[in-house]
Amino acid sequence: MTGFQRTIATLGGLAAAAALVIAFIGSGEAGIALLAASLVLALAGMRHHFSLWPQARVDLVASLGGMALLLSRLDGDMPTASWPLLIACWLFGWLAVEKTMAARNLPKALSSVLSLAVPVFFGAWIIFAWEVLTIGLQIPTVLLPPPSMIAVRFAESTSILWADFQQTVIKAALSGYILGCGSAFMVAILIDRVPFLQRGLLPVGNFVSALPIVGIAPIMVMWFGFDWQSKAAVVVVMTFFPMLVNTVAGLQATQAMERDLLRTYASSYFQLLIKLRLPTAAPFIFNALKINSTLALIGAIVAEFFGTPIVGLGFRISTEVGRMNVDMVWAEIVVAALAGSLSYGLLSLLERQVTFWHPSNRRKTP
Amino acid sequence: MTGMVNRVAPIAVVVAAIMIIWYGFTVHLNAPWQIDRYEKAGTEWQMRDLVRDTMAQERPVLPAPHQIVAEIWKTTVKKKITSKRSLIYHGSVTLSSTLLGFAMGTILGIGLAVSIVENRAMDKSLMPWIITSQTIPILAIAPMIIVVLNAVGLSGLVPKAMISTYLSFFPVVVGMVKGLRSPDPMLMDLMRTYRSSRLQTFWKLRLPASVPFLFASMKVAIAISLVGAIVGELPTGAVAGLGARLLAGSYYGQTIQIWSALISAACMAAILVGVVGVISHLTLRRMGLRA
Amino acid sequence: MSQDSNSIPAIRADRLCLTFDSNDGPVHALKDVDLTIEKGDFVSFIGPSGCGKTTLLRVIADLEHPTGGAISVNGKTPEEARLAGAYGYVFQAPALLAWRTIERNIGLPLEIMGISRAEQAERVKRTLELVGLDGFGRKFPWQLSGGMQQRASIARALAFDAELLLMDEPFGALDEIVRDHLNEQLLQLWKKTGKTICFVTHSIPEAVYLSTRIVVMSPRPGRVTDIIESDLPAERPLDIRESKRFLEIAQRVRNGLREGHSYD
Numbered sequence: 001m002t003g004f005q006r007t008i009a010t011l012g013g014l015a016a017a018a019a020l021v022i023a024f025i026g027s028g029e030a031g032i033a034l035l036a037a038s039l040v041l042a043l044a045g046m047r048h049h050f051s052l053w054p055q056a057r058v059d060l061v062a063s064l065g066g067m068a069l070l071l072s073r074l075d076g077d078m079p080t081a082s083w084p085l086l087i088a089c090w091l092f093g094w095l096a097v098e099k100t101m102a103a104r105n106l107p108k109a110l111s112s113v114l115s116l117a118v119p120v121f122f123g124a125w126i127i128f129a130w131e132v133l134t135i136g137l138q139i140p141t142v143l144l145p146p147p148s149m150i151a152v153r154f155a156e157s158t159s160i161l162w163a164d165f166q167q168t169v170i171k172a173a174l175s176g177y178i179l180g181c182g183s184a185f186m187v188a189i190l191i192d193r194v195p196f197l198q199r200g201l202l203p204v205g206n207f208v209s210a211l212p213i214v215g216i217a218p219i220m221v222m223w224f225g226f227d228w229q230s231k232a233a234v235v236v237v238m239t240f241f242p243m244l245v246n247t248v249a250g251l252q253a254t255q256a257m258e259r260d261l262l263r264t265y266a267s268s269y270f271q272l273l274i275k276l277r278l279p280t281a282a283p284f285i286f287n288a289l290k291i292n293s294t295l296a297l298i299g300a301i302v303a304e305f306f307g308t309p310i311v312g313l314g315f316r317i318s319t320e321v322g323r324m325n326v327d328m329v330w331a332e333i334v335v336a337a338l339a340g341s342l343s344y345g346l347l348s349l350l351e352r353q354v355t356f357w358h359p360s361n362r363r364k365t366p
Numbered sequence: 367m368t369g370m371v372n373r374v375a376p377i378a379v380v381v382a383a384i385m386i387i388w389y390g391f392t393v394h395l396n397a398p399w400q401i402d403r404y405e406k407a408g409t410e411w412q413m414r415d416l417v418r419d420t421m422a423q424e425r426p427v428l429p430a431p432h433q434i435v436a437e438i439w440k441t442t443v444k445k446k447i448t449s450k451r452s453l454i455y456h457g458s459v460t461l462s463s464t465l466l467g468f469a470m471g472t473i474l475g476i477g478l479a480v481s482i483v484e485n486r487a488m489d490k491s492l493m494p495w496i497i498t499s500q501t502i503p504i505l506a507i508a509p510m511i512i513v514v515l516n517a518v519g520l521s522g523l524v525p526k527a528m529i530s531t532y533l534s535f536f537p538v539v540v541g542m543v544k545g546l547r548s549p550d551p552m553l554m555d556l557m558r559t560y561r562s563s564r565l566q567t568f569w570k571l572r573l574p575a576s577v578p579f580l581f582a583s584m585k586v587a588i589a590i591s592l593v594g595a596i597v598g599e600l601p602t603g604a605v606a607g608l609g610a611r612l613l614a615g616s617y618y619g620q621t622i623q624i625w626s627a628l629i630s631a632a633c634m635a636a637i638l639v640g641v642v643g644v645i646s647h648l649t650l651r652r653m654g655l656r657a
Numbered sequence: 658m659s660q661d662s663n664s665i666p667a668i669r670a671d672r673l674c675l676t677f678d679s680n681d682g683p684v685h686a687l688k689d690v691d692l693t694i695e696k697g698d699f700v701s702f703i704g705p706s707g708c709g710k711t712t713l714l715r716v717i718a719d720l721e722h723p724t725g726g727a728i729s730v731n732g733k734t735p736e737e738a739r740l741a742g743a744y745g746y747v748f749q750a751p752a753l754l755a756w757r758t759i760e761r762n763i764g765l766p767l768e769i770m771g772i773s774r775a776e777q778a779e780r781v782k783r784t785l786e787l788v789g790l791d792g793f794g795r796k797f798p799w800q801l802s803g804g805m806q807q808r809a810s811i812a813r814a815l816a817f818d819a820e821l822l823l824m825d826e827p828f829g830a831l832d833e834i835v836r837d838h839l840n841e842q843l844l845q846l847w848k849k850t851g852k853t854i855c856f857v858t859h860s861i862p863e864a865v866y867l868s869t870r871i872v873v874m875s876p877r878p879g880r881v882t883d884i885i886e887s888d889l890p891a892e893r894p895l896d897i898r899e900s901k902r903f904l905e906i907a908q909r910v911r912n913g914l915r916e917g918h919s920y921d
Contacts, residue, residue, distance in 0.1 A: 094487065097490070097491060098485075098487040101486040101487045101490055102486070115490060118487075119491055119493075122491035122492070143514060143518055196376050196379075197380070199376035200377050200379055200380030200381075204377065204380050204381065204384075211631070211632045211635050212592055212593040212597075212628075212631050212632070212635060214597060215596060215608075215609075215624075215627070215631055216628065218612055218615065218616030219616075219628075221616065222427070222616070222621070223427065255752070257750060258754070260715075260720050261748065261752050263719075263720060263739070264718055264719075264720070264745075264746040265769045266739050266740045266741075266742065266769075267769045271769050276754065302597060306613075307616075322513075324517075326514065329510050333510075336502065337501070337502040340501035340502050341498055341502070343501075344501040355756070356756075357755035358755070362799055
C-alpha cells in the first residue's frame with residue numbers, strides 16, 4: 001500500500017470516528033444504525049494499520065453501505081453525524097478506486113470493464129452527493145433542485161420535452177449541421193485546386209473560427225424569421241469554418257512519399273483524391289464533425305433567446321427561468337446534455353469504424 | 367520580402383473579395399425597402415441614387431462596412447468612456463469577465479491536468495466526465511446560471527466569469543495532460559537513473575515539456591472565454607457588455623449597433639489571441655524551445 | 658518483342674544536369690551524368706549522402722525534372738514512361754496505405770491503371786507468392802513487421818509487370834539479418850523475372866552482392882566517378898561475400914568512393 005492510500009484510509013477512518021463521536025454526543029438523535037455504520041467505517045479505516053483484509057472490495061462495500069444508510073435516512077433534518085459519515089464514504093470510495101487502479105497486470109477483460117465502471121461509479125457518486133446535500137442541507141430548489149426532483153419532472157413532461165427536442169435538435173441543429181458541414185466540405189474540395197485561394201481563405205477561416213459567431217443570432221432571426229430556419233442559419237455559419245479549416249488541413253496531410261507513389265502510377269487528380277487524400281483527411285474531418293456537433297446545439301439553443309415560436313429548448317429554458325421553475329429548466333438541460341453526449345458518442349463510434357487504421361484507434365489483432 | 371508578399375497577397379485578395387460581396391449584398395438586401403420609400407414619396411430615382419441610399423439607411427437589413435466603422439468610431443472615440451453608450455465601456459465590462467474567467471479556467475485546468483497525470487484514479491474517473499462536460503451545450507444554459515446566481519445574490523462579474531471558466535478549462539486540461547505526458551520515455555528513464563523524485567521529475571521534466579502545449583491551449587481558451595462572457599450577458603436584465611448591446615440592438619432593430627458590437631467582439635478576440643500568441647512566442651524563445 | 662526494341666537501352670542519360678535553387682546559391686544535385694543501362698541489368702548506385710543517387714532515380718521516375726542534358730527510359734521521355742506504367746518504384750519506407758489491407762495495397766496500382774477485378778485478384782495472388790507473403794493478404798500493414806511491410810511494397814511494384822524496377826534504399830531501415838534475407842530473395846526474383854533493376858544503396862557489400870554493374874557517385878556536384886562491372890557468377894549464395902573476387906570488387910568500390918571524397 002502506498003503512502004497516499006494510507007493517508008486516504010486514515011482520513012476516512014478519522015471522518016468516521018468523528019461521526020461516531022458526534023452521534024454519541026447528540027444521543028438519541030442519530031439512531032443506532034448510523035452509530036453502527038460509523039463504527040464499522042472507523043474500524044475499516046483502522047484495519048490498514050494492522051494489514052487486515054487490504055482488498056479494494058472491502059473499502060467499496062464499506063463505502064456503498066454508508067451511502068445506502070444515508071439514502072435511507074434522507075430527509076430535511078438529518079443528524080449532524082451524517083456529514084462526517086458522507087465524507088468518510090467518499091474517501092472510502094476513492095480508496096477503493098485508488099487501490100484497484102494501482103494493481104498491475106490486470107486481465108485485459110477486467111481492465112476494460114474497469115475503464116467503464118470507474119467513471120460510472122464516479123458519476124453515480126456525484127449524483128448521490130448532490131441528492132444528499134440538496135435535501136439534507138435544505139438548499140432552495142430554485143437554486144439547485146435535487147436529482148430525484150428533476151427526474152420526476154422529466155418523466156412527467158416527456159411530451160413537452162419531445163416537442164422541444166424535435167424543434168431545436170432535429171429541425172434547427174441537425175439541418176443546419178448537415179448544410180454547414182456539407183457545404184464547407186464541398187468548398188474545401190473546390191479551393192483545394194486553387195492554392196492561392198487556399199492561402200487566402202485558411203487564415204481568414206482560422207480567424208473566423210475563433211470569433212464569437214453566436215453573436216450573429218439576432219441578425220439571422222431578423223433575416224430568416226422566428227422559426228427554425230433562422231436557427232439553422234446560425235448553425236450553418238457556426239459549423240462552416242471549423243469544417244472548412246479542418247478539411248483543408250486534412251487534404252494537405254498526405255506525405256510526400258505517398259503522393260510520389262501515386263504519381264509513379266500516373267494517377268489522375270480524382271484517383272489521388274479518392275484513394276489517398278480523402279482517407280488521410282478522414283481523422284481531421286471527424287474532428288471537425290465532433291466539434292461541430294456541440295457547436296450546432298449551442299447555436300440552435302442560443303438563437304432561440306432572440307425570438308422563437310413557443311416551442312424549443314432555448315425558448316423553454318428562458319421562459320421557465322423567468323417563472324423560477326428550475327426543475328423544468330434542468331430537465332431541458334438533461335435533454336440537451338443527452339443530445340450532445342449521444343451525438344458525440346455516435347460520431348466517435350463512427351470515427352472508430354471509418355478510421356480504424358489510424359494509430360490512435362489501432363488494435364494489433366482486428 | 368517576396369515571402370511576405372506571397373503570404374499577405376492571398377489574404378488581402380480574399381478580404382477584398384469579401385468586402386465587395388458585402389457591399390453587393392448591402393445594395394441587394396436594402397433595395398426593396400428603399401424602392402418602396404421612393405414609390406411612396408413619388409420621387410424619381412436612378413441606380414446611382416439607389417446605391418447611395420441603400421448604404422445610408424438608419425436601420426438597414428445589412429449595414430455597409432463603412433457604416434459599421436463609422437458607428438464604432440462614434441461610440442468609441444467620440445463618446446466619454448463613462449457613458450452608457452460608449453463601446454469602450456461595454457467592451458471593458460466584457461473584457462474583465464473574459465479575463466477573470468480565463469484566469470480561473472486556466473488555473474483550474476492546470477490543477478486538474480496535474481492531478482490527472484499524477485494519479486491514475488483521478489485519470490480514470492475524471493477524464494471521461496471532462497470530455498462529456500463539453501458535449502453539454504453549456505453556453506445554451508448560461509442565462510439560467512446567471513439568473514439563478516443572481517437570485518442568491520451573486521451578480522455582476524463573477525457569474526459571467528464562471529461561464530467563461532467552464533468553457534476555458536477544457537482546452538487547458540486536454541492540452542496540459544498531453545503536454546505533461548509528452549516527455550520522451552527515454553528522458554523519463556534517464557530521470558529514474560538519477561533517483562529523481564516524482565516532484566523533481568515534475569518540475570524539471572514534465573512541466574517544462576508542457577509549456578508549448580499550455581500556450582497552444584490558452585489561445586483556444588481565451589477565444590472561447592470571450593464567447594462565454596458575451597453569451598453570459600445575453601439574459602434579461604443584463605445592462606452592460608457587448609452581449610447586452612447585441613440584445614438591445616435586436617430588440618430595437620438597431621442593426622448597425624448589432625454589427626458594431628459584433629465587429630468589436632471580433633477585434634477583441636483577435637487582439638486577445640494575438641496577445642497570448644506574443645507572450646507564448648517570447649516565453650518559448652526564452653526557454654530556447656523555438657527560434 | 659522484336660529484336661529492335663530489345664536493343665534500345667532501358668535507360669540512357671546524356672550529360673544530365675539538375676540544379677536546385679537554395680538560399681545559399683545553386684546546388685548541383687547532378688552534373689553531366691552519362692549513363693547507359695541495358696535491359697536485364699541489375700545496377701546499383703552507391704555513394705555518400707548528397708551525391709545525387711536518389712535524385713537520379715527520381716529523374717528516371719519523372720519525379721524530378723532535369724535542368725540540362727537528355728534522358729530516355731525505354732527510348733521514351735520519363736514522363737511518357739511514367740504514363741505508360743513502365744516502371745515500379747520502391748521507396749525507402751514501405752509507404753503502404755494504412756486503411757488498405759496488404760492485398761488492396763498491392764491492388765492499388767492495378768485499380769488506378771484500370772485493370773479488371775478478376776485480373777487484379779489473380780495478379781495480387783501471384784505477386785504475394787512471389788515475395789513470400791501468401792496468407793498475409795488480409796492483414797493491415799501495421800499488423801506486419803518492417804521487413805514484411807517492405808516485401809509488400811516490393812510486391813506492389815511488381816504487380817503491374819513493369820519491365821523496370823527502381824528501388825531507393827529499400828532495405829536501409831531494416832536490420833542486417835532481415836536485410837540479408839531480402840537481398841537473397843531479391844536476387845532470385847531478378848533471375849526469375851529478368852527485370853531491369855536500378856538499386857540505390859549506401860552499403861558496399863549490398864551493392865557488390867546484388868549487382869551486375871555498380872555506379873559509384875560523389876557529391877558536390879553530384880556526378881558519376883566510376884562504373885564497375887561485376888563478374889561474379891549468376892549463382893550467388895550469401896557466403897560468396899567471403900570470396901576473394903567479391904572482396905576485390907568491394908575494394909575497388911571503396912577506392913572509387915574515396916577518390917570521390919578527395920575533391921573536398
